[in-house]
Amino acid sequence: MLRAFGLGAILFIFWLLLSGHYTPMLIGFGLGSCGLIVYLAMRMDVVDHEGVPLQLGGRFWMYFPWLMKEIFIANVNVARVILNPRLPISPVVTHFKASQKSDLGKTIYANSITLTPGTITTNIQGQDLEIHALTLKDIDGREEDEMDHRVSWVESGSRGNS
Amino acid sequence: MFVAATVGVLASMSLAMTRALMGPTVYDRVLAVNTFGTKTVLLIAVLGFLTERPEFLDLAIVYALINFIGTIAVLKFFEYRDLGWTRHPEADAE
Amino acid sequence: MIDLILEVLSWISIIGGIFFMMVGTIGIVRMPDVYTRLHAAGMTDTMGAGLLLLGMCFQAGLTLVLVRLVLIYAFLLFTSPISTHALASAALSGGVEPYTVPADRSGKLNSLNGEQNS
Numbered sequence: 001m002l003r004a005f006g007l008g009a010i011l012f013i014f015w016l017l018l019s020g021h022y023t024p025m026l027i028g029f030g031l032g033s034c035g036l037i038v039y040l041a042m043r044m045d046v047v048d049h050e051g052v053p054l055q056l057g058g059r060f061w062m063y064f065p066w067l068m069k070e071i072f073i074a075n076v077n078v079a080r081v082i083l084n085p086r087l088p089i090s091p092v093v094t095h096f097k098a099s100q101k102s103d104l105g106k107t108i109y110a111n112s113i114t115l116t117p118g119t120i121t122t123n124i125q126g127q128d129l130e131i132h133a134l135t136l137k138d139i140d141g142r143e144e145d146e147m148d149h150r151v152s153w154v155e156s157g158s159r160g161n162s
Numbered sequence: 163m164f165v166a167a168t169v170g171v172l173a174s175m176s177l178a179m180t181r182a183l184m185g186p187t188v189y190d191r192v193l194a195v196n197t198f199g200t201k202t203v204l205l206i207a208v209l210g211f212l213t214e215r216p217e218f219l220d221l222a223i224v225y226a227l228i229n230f231i232g233t234i235a236v237l238k239f240f241e242y243r244d245l246g247w248t249r250h251p252e253a254d255a256e
Numbered sequence: 257m258i259d260l261i262l263e264v265l266s267w268i269s270i271i272g273g274i275f276f277m278m279v280g281t282i283g284i285v286r287m288p289d290v291y292t293r294l295h296a297a298g299m300t301d302t303m304g305a306g307l308l309l310l311g312m313c314f315q316a317g318l319t320l321v322l323v324r325l326v327l328i329y330a331f332l333l334f335t336s337p338i339s340t341h342a343l344a345s346a347a348l349s350g351g352v353e354p355y356t357v358p359a360d361r362s363g364k365l366n367s368l369n370g371e372q373n374s
Contacts, residue, residue, distance in 0.1 A: 017320065017323045017327075018220070018223075018323075018324070018327075020320050071302050071303065072303065075276060075299055075302065075303040078283070078295060078296070078299055079276065079279045079299065082279055082280075082282060082283040082286065082287075082296060083279060083282075087286060087287075089287070089288075089292060089357065090357050091289075091291060091292055091354055091355055091356060091357070092356075110337075110341070111337040111338070111341075114298070114336075114337035114340050114341055115298070115302055115333065115336065115337050116298075117295050117296075117298040117299045117302065117303075118295055120291065120294055120295065120298075120340060120341070120344055121341060121344075122291075122341070122344040122345055122348055123345060123348070132291050132294075132344065132354065134292060134295045163267060163270070166274075167270050167274060167308070167311075170274035170277070170278065171274070171277070171308075173278070174274075174277050174278050174280075174281040174300075177278075177281040177282065177284070177285055178281050178284060180285060181284050181285050181293075184285075187290060187347070187350075187352055188350075189290045189343060189346065189347040189350065189352060190290050190293065192343060193284070193290060193293055193294065193297055193343055194284065196297070196339055196343070197280075197281070197284060197297045197300055197301075200300060200301055200305060200332065200336075201277070201300070203305075203328065203332070204277075204304075204305055204308055204309075207308075207309065207312060207325070207328065208308070208312070211312055211315060216316075216320075216321045216324075219321060219324040219325065219328065220324065222324075222328055223324065223327060223328055223331065226328055226331045226332060226335070227331060227335075230331075230335035230338070230339060233339045233342070233343075234338070234339060234342055237339075237342045237343060237346045238342075240350065241346045241349060241350070
């Protein structure tokens with residue numbers, strides 16, 4: 001129930017930011033549509049710890065700046081590979097172990113790997129991630145290990161609270 | 163200066179279109195069309211600033227969502243040859 | 257003074273965004289197979305769009321326009337890895353073999369990378 005209220009509040013803030021018209025009638029329509037969407041979401045049974053991950057809280061936003069920094073570094077590296085006239089690529093498929101417990105944590109880890117250019121998650125089976133990398137340098141493991149630790153830290157916020 | 167940004171986005175859109183026309187497999191074409199869609203979102207946003215009409219940004223948000231759903235729908239069709247069918251545990255067992 | 261700084265930052269960001277977008281698209285044209293092309297396409301979605309929208313954020317100032325630009329980038333960040341992953345797994349199940357470097361060239365590259373790492 002708390003998650004439903006949280007979803008409704010987030011949707012209403014979203015509506016207020018997108019609308020820009022603040023007359024009582026239009027705000028009423030906004031409240032009505034947010035209520036309808038929360039009702040539909042509860043009927044679809046997607047208001048749970050995966051659909052509305054409120055339990056991550058601030059931890060995700062403390063992880064986010066680090067992720068953006070990694071994305072920037074990886075982008076510069078891939079740009080240098082592409083602009084090199086010899087095109088020095090050596091694509092490989094390898095496997096990583098994910099240390100996250102929940103599906104949500106594994107999804108955050110896999111999507112972080114995919115967002116970083118140079119590495120793509122192609123498959124997940126259990127704790128085993130299948131990674132396609134552009135060059136051998138991209139999977140020397142240091143960034144991925146640190147990312148794994150940090151995502152586990154983000155995820156542990158959920159286990160502590162719920 | 164926004165004219166320069168528009169020209170840059172249009173140039174990279176035409177390059178992406180080259181890949182969509184050349185692409186040997188259907189996945190190359192889907193990839194090129196997906197990138198083309200991302201660039202269309204940026205083109206709409208830049209045009210909104212160029213013509214000083216910020217309402218264009220709402221169109222850009224909607225286009226970003228439709229582009230994503232369209233890509234997923236096309237990929238699902240090419241993987242399963244059917245848009246309504248989902249993978250059931252029984253179907254895997256057979 | 258603040259206006260001038262914001263203007264300069266905004267044009268640096270926009271030019272950087274156009275640069276990364278062009279490099280990503282050149283990568284899509286140059287790369288040998290669909291999986292390597294996905295890496296190049298990821299550049300356009302993360303850095304190209306990010307810097308371009310950041311430049312427009314500097315132009316917009318603290319208005320609702322800024323919120324919309326941030327929302328566009330949030331949508332791109334959430335959807336880009338999902339469509340990349342869907343494309344990669346669809347191509348794998350569709351039977352597209354990942355490209356590997358021919359033996360003589362990959363040997364040379366391995367030694368090159370080894371020197372850089374040590």
